[in-house]
Amino acid sequence: MALDQILPGRIGFGTAPLGNMFRAVSDEEVSATLDAAWDQGIRYYDSAPLYGAGLAEIRLGELLSQKPRDEFVLSSKVGRVILDEVESGSRDLGDKGDLFAHGRPNKIQHDWTAEATERSIEGSLERLGVDRLDIVWVHDIAQDFHGDQWLGKFEEARTGAFRVLSRLRDEGVIRAWGLGVNRTEPIEIALELDEPKPDGFLLAGRYTLLDHAHALERLLPMAERQDVGMVVGGPYSSGILAGGTNFEYQDAPPEIVERVGRIKEIADRHGVPIKAAALQFSLAHPVSDAVIPGATKPSRISEDLSALREDIPVEFWRELREAGLVSPLAPLPGGV
Template structure:
């Protein structure tokens, strides 16, 4: 598999951009240090996260560690300008997700030159001389109707070409899309040669049917690695109220309540089930839950290794809450 993440657990840097709340700088530094102490060695971020705030904070915190000891990824497709935004950022369905971030204006640019400029800017904010993986960020999400198809074409003919050249030159280890839709990944596999995908929220305990049927088999066939972002679906599977960056609808909440009821009946921590479900698929290279407080990374590693009885997984299948075709943790599969 072309995406290789030590320990298969990484650090999602979106919360460091003040996602949902304003995080004090010292708390952000402590959160990264805690992740490192827990053994995390892969860190992902993006210019969009707080208009560069996440990159700035992550870059500062990672100065304490040898660069050769960890993997680092960020994203292209958006440029952070020195110009300040008048009013709230327009992130489509993501709305005020980073209302507490920096006020700098963010513009879309999926061209070749835009990707190269984005990388140069990110290197400066991250205080590093190299990136390991680079993802093309949301080329199919924030655009109305079918306009996303044209945007994706621009990205595959522009940014993807630049990233492929950087990979072939050995400047980066690999590239792909960072998205929360399955279809763009399928199109990228047809038209280009990505090394992997950072797929947010689409291979989770709550939502996995499309990815399971359409993307995961193709990824395995091509040797393309899937990094699962948002394994808790914006927090709804970890006791929060957000799903897809918004307050969960009654329909989503009802499904989560069914999951919670079965977890309670089998004495299972639903967060552990969410992480282990995503990690069980052989196409998955890693899972990168976000963290905004010290202790979360160590907790996630503990949850990923926590024993879960086969009776719980069997009940999920019987209730139709997970697909009968979805791989389950290996030890469970042996007894079901």
């Protein structure tokens, strides 16, 4: 089923921060933030076993398990099975380092086979306290986690997770499946397959105001031709576009800080909040069905919703284009 027929709106909630990404977040902060999201009408929630070794799913489940199941759309991911035993050494998260150092200590088994896919879904349902997932993403079969070995992981998923998820979709157990990655190449390969065929994809960090040119070259034209929808993850580029200092989950390098400064200078001149520019840019492409910023403070929810509604003058987008700060191939709000 097409994503735009499943998703309840253009903005959802990404729960990676609830897994204690970057810092330990109190249960009270998490509860208040999730309550704010629900109270302000957010009805699409995305999670993953990886986020804090199941912590984000557990915390999300404390809210959603108390709500009528038909009133929200829920996605999670496969590729990681959370074990009861405690991790004895450091986690291997590729170039993401100690992203969830403050999460649960449970050992994470990285496995995209058919058997592990079914176990992963069962584990997610238990932690979330629900009876079904609407969308399942195949998580992180890309270069940033696996380096030169990523094609082997892709093949493991193609013959394992892809086939299981296609069967579950055809049986009506889930409504859609796709890839949830931080790189474009795995999605491109998946879209070239005859079968099994994904319904959509979650692309994190690769269609943002700061980083979008590569996605526009090949992936997004392919997706548009095939009528395959995209959920945009990480629209603030790990925080640098929302007043933070991180880019790609690490301290932003000088060239990124300089680029953000140039964007902000133009935004300030036009009275445009940079968060609004970031969110609305990510949604302007016809393939974009939704964007899922994360949050750990209730105030961020109203900020995101206000950013989505912000009236941005066409002249702002035109100046960004003329300054070379957005790709000439990027569709911009207002038809620029």
